[in-house]
Amino acid sequence: MNAAELILKKALVASKLDSKEWNQVQAAFRNRAFFSSQVAQANIIQAMRGRVAEYAERGVDISEARKLMRADLDRAHYQPDPGKEGTIKDLYSKARLDVILKHNLRQARGMIQRARGMSPGAFAAFPAQEFKRTHKRQTERKDWPERWHKAGGKVYGGRMIALKTDPVWERLSVFGNPFPPFDWGSGMGVIGVDRKTAIELDLISDEKLREETAALRSAKPEAAKFNDNLQATVPNLRKDSLCGEILLRNFGDQVVIENSVVSWQGNLIQDVISGKRKKVQLGVGYNGRPLPLSHNFFKEHLSKHYGVNETNPNSIPLHDGDYELIPAMWHKPDKVSKSGDRDHLEFETFDGGILHLFVSQIKGIRSFYKTKSGRSLQ
Amino acid sequence: MTLKIHISRAVDVLPPDEELADMARSGIEELVKNHLLARNDSRPSRGTMPNSSYYAHAAETVSSSVNGNKAEVTINQRGVALHYYGGIVLPTNGRKALAIPKHPAVHDEKPSTFDPSRQILKLVWPKGKKAGTLRHKDSGEIYFLLVSKAKIPADPSVLPTESAMDEAATKAMESIL
Numbered sequence: 001m002n003a004a005e006l007i008l009k010k011a012l013v014a015s016k017l018d019s020k021e022w023n024q025v026q027a028a029f030r031n032r033a034f035f036s037s038q039v040a041q042a043n044i045i046q047a048m049r050g051r052v053a054e055y056a057e058r059g060v061d062i063s064e065a066r067k068l069m070r071a072d073l074d075r076a077h078y079q080p081d082p083g084k085e086g087t088i089k090d091l092y093s094k095a096r097l098d099v100i101l102k103h104n105l106r107q108a109r110g111m112i113q114r115a116r117g118m119s120p121g122a123f124a125a126f127p128a129q130e131f132k133r134t135h136k137r138q139t140e141r142k143d144w145p146e147r148w149h150k151a152g153g154k155v156y157g158g159r160m161i162a163l164k165t166d167p168v169w170e171r172l173s174v175f176g177n178p179f180p181p182f183d184w185g186s187g188m189g190v191i192g193v194d195r196k197t198a199i200e201l202d203l204i205s206d207e208k209l210r211e212e213t214a215a216l217r218s219a220k221p222e223a224a225k226f227n228d229n230l231q232a233t234v235p236n237l238r239k240d241s242l243c244g245e246i247l248l249r250n251f252g253d254q255v256v257i258e259n260s261v262v263s264w265q266g267n268l269i270q271d272v273i274s275g276k277r278k279k280v281q282l283g284v285g286y287n288g289r290p291l292p293l294s295h296n297f298f299k300e301h302l303s304k305h306y307g308v309n310e311t312n313p314n315s316i317p318l319h320d321g322d323y324e325l326i327p328a329m330w331h332k333p334d335k336v337s338k339s340g341d342r343d344h345l346e347f348e349t350f351d352g353g354i355l356h357l358f359v360s361q362i363k364g365i366r367s368f369y370k371t372k373s374g375r376s377l378q
Numbered sequence: 379m380t381l382k383i384h385i386s387r388a389v390d391v392l393p394p395d396e397e398l399a400d401m402a403r404s405g406i407e408e409l410v411k412n413h414l415l416a417r418n419d420s421r422p423s424r425g426t427m428p429n430s431s432y433y434a435h436a437a438e439t440v441s442s443s444v445n446g447n448k449a450e451v452t453i454n455q456r457g458v459a460l461h462y463y464g465g466i467v468l469p470t471n472g473r474k475a476l477a478i479p480k481h482p483a484v485h486d487e488k489p490s491t492f493d494p495s496r497q498i499l500k501l502v503w504p505k506g507k508k509a510g511t512l513r514h515k516d517s518g519e520i521y522f523l524l525v526s527k528a529k530i531p532a533d534p535s536v537l538p539t540e541s542a543m544d545e546a547a548t549k550a551m552e553s554i555l
Contacts, residue, residue: 002454003439061456063488098486109438116407116441121400125550126408134415134437136429187431189438191415192408195553217397 003108004057007049010034011267012324014042015250019184025247026232027176029264031111033254036100039091042328046321047072047350052104066097072350103181110179115222117164117192124213126192128203131160131172134180134189144188147172156201161193163203165212232262253282253327269324273298285330287343292364298323305369316353316370325349326368329357342366348373379459380452398551399444405550406449406543411437413538414453428485432457449547451537464532475524477512484521 001009013033022030022037034049048069055065073092080090088095116122117129131148133140148160151171155161162168169178180189198204204212237244237260247255247262256263271277275295282291303309310317329347337344345357349370358367418433436455443450460467469476477489484491489512492498499521503510510524538546 061488062486063491067491106438112441113438117404119400119404121397121402122404122407124397124554125401125404134418135431135434136418136423138428187434189415189434191412192404194408194550 001112002057003105003112004053006108006112007034007053007056007104008320009267009270010049011254011270012042012045012049012328013251013254014040014045014328016040017246017250021246023174023176025250027170027173028232029251029255029262030175031107031177032264032267033251034104036091038089041076042325042332043348043350044073044076044078044091046325047076048100050321052101055101056105056108062098062101065101066094069097069100075350075352076348099184103184106181107175107177107179110177110181114179118216118222120213120216122192123164123216124195124209126164126194127209127212128161128163128193128198128201129190130193131162131188131190133187134191135187137185137187140187141183161198161201161203163198231264233260234262236260237262248283252331253280267324269293269326270320273302273320273323275299282327282330286333286336286345287361289361291330291359293326294364297365301368312369314371316351316372318368318370322349322353322355322370323368325355326357329355333357379462380450401550401554402444402547403442403449405546405548406442406444406451407440408550409538409543409546410440410442410451410453414440417536426482427479428482430486444547449543451543453537458536460530461533462536464530467528467530469526475510475526476528477522477524478528479521480511480523481514481519481521489522 010031011033013035015035016038017025017035019037022035034045034052036045036048039045039048051065051069051072054060054068055062060068070092078091080087080092084090086093088099090096117126131144131153145155145160148155148168151168153160153162153166153168153172164178170176173179173182174184175182180186182188195209199206199209234243237257239245239248239257244257248257253268254265256265265271265280266276268277268280268282272280272293272295278295280293282293285291304311305315305318307317307319325347329345333345334348335346337346339358342358342360345359347355347357349355352373353370354373355370356368357365360366414433414437418431418437421429421433423429432455436453436458439452439454441452441454467476479485479487489499498515499512500515501510501524502513503524508526511520512522512524513520
């Protein structure tokens with residue numbers, strides 16, 4: 001999996017949480033979500049994810065990527081909050097766009113390199129890593145040695161080194177991740193430390209290293225775990241508790257809380273489309289009811305409306321990102337009207353289109369397509 | 379860019395070959411990453427322009443695979459192949475010149491970022507000269523240098539030598555023996 005693929009696998013989470021609040025969310029959940037602090041519009045999040053993936057995939061230069069993102073924001077008639085123009089809270093500002101583009105890309109690359117470094121062979125040959133400055137910065141944070149020490153790290157001849165499996169990495173990162181970036185805009189990174197050095201520094205014995213390598217052989221590769229159903233336990237968590245409410249409100253259908261166990265639902269839409277899950281259910285929507293979704297519906301639907309399969313000249317071919325907006329339009333449609341016994345939901349997208357979802361209270365989704373803005377089909 | 383390398387010690391000579399291949403590729407990857415990071419460290423800063431950490435970003439994109447005695451190293455960073463093999467860069471999309479940022483205010487930017495209707499930039503290209511400039515209309519400071527083409531010489535030192543990569547692969551495999 002490359003960085004662009006990893007970014008596109010992330011579930012869209014539109015939420016008003018700010019960066020400090022996001023940091024309270026468990027890293028394993030946060031890493032599976034594509035979000036931007038205090039951006040609650042799903043179509044903006046969807047456009048951002050696409051642009052970041054393009055930036056990662058095609059090596060579009062950052063100036064061009066910013067330009068494309070600003071064009072997306074123009075199409076959404078985005079306006080920064082009064083008094084916030086040009087600041088990091090302004091999505092249009094260079095500083096904010098750079099955070100969105102660079103941070104997400106570095107994080108995806110960090111996660112991929114971590115996964116590669118934790119394969120049995122790579123771990124056997126390079127079981128430890130050194131924490132060091134890898135990227136130059138105009139103003140460098142000077143407190144990293146102190147933070148390393150506070151996180152429980154040890155220093156060997158002036159070098160900050162620990163086993164890859166040491167919890168110091170998660171404790172060091174403000175995001176709770178064992179890979180770079182370890183802080184917003186941080187230029188610190190890691191380089192591998194080989195087996196011989198790790199044993200000489202007494203970080204691990206040869207015997208223990210062989211044991212840990214054997215354990216990795218039988219474990220599922222880190223990269224494959226990414227979109228697995230992930231469970232996290234929060235003690236005494238109730239749906240109606242403040243923490244439960246925050247998780248459900250911001251992660252929506254992505255999380256389920258049962259018996260104090262918080263479960264991540266993978267990327268619901270991608271999973272049901274691919275057939276990884278035969279049926280999923282979106283939570284209570286605009287009409288106070290849940291919405292069941294089945295793989296069979298999407299299988300047939302894709303054959304008629306996805307990409308080049310679309311034959312209706314009045315419709316715009318659908319793409320992955322359009323399907324992933326179904327939860328957002330189910331919960332907060334831009335417009336709802338009646339069409340016979342069906343509800344007609346409309347939702348504006350970034351590429352100048354309108355998504356149309358027709359829902360029957362008894363049979364669920366009956367139709368889903370996209371037209372150009374301002375044109376409505378029946 | 380992707381390089382194909384011959385490894386002198388084939389990884390399928392010892393079981394389990396899949397894991398040995400994994401060690402070999404991690405040895406190559408670490409070497410290439412460290413090489414690019416060292417290159418990043420050694421690059422002088424360009425006057426007042428912020429350092430882009432270009433080679434540090436390249437280091438984050440390194441991946442490799444090994445099969446038998448063949449290895450492939452890929453660096454998914456735009457421009458690395460150009461620096462390695464060399465070449466001539468010409469303007470595209472009908473543009474007449476390449477614009478090279480020369481002022482911190484336009485770091486990571488292109489002239490097209492600036493709204494033409496606001497006329498912030500002024501073109502200065504004396505007749506008969508090979509290069510022009512885009513200057514700030516009020517201060518006169520040079521924001522971009524304009525050239526009709528740029529010749530990038532081949533620089534094989536962008537990457538470690540193939541023999542160094544071969545050695546790194548072998549060393550990583552032998553470390554557990």
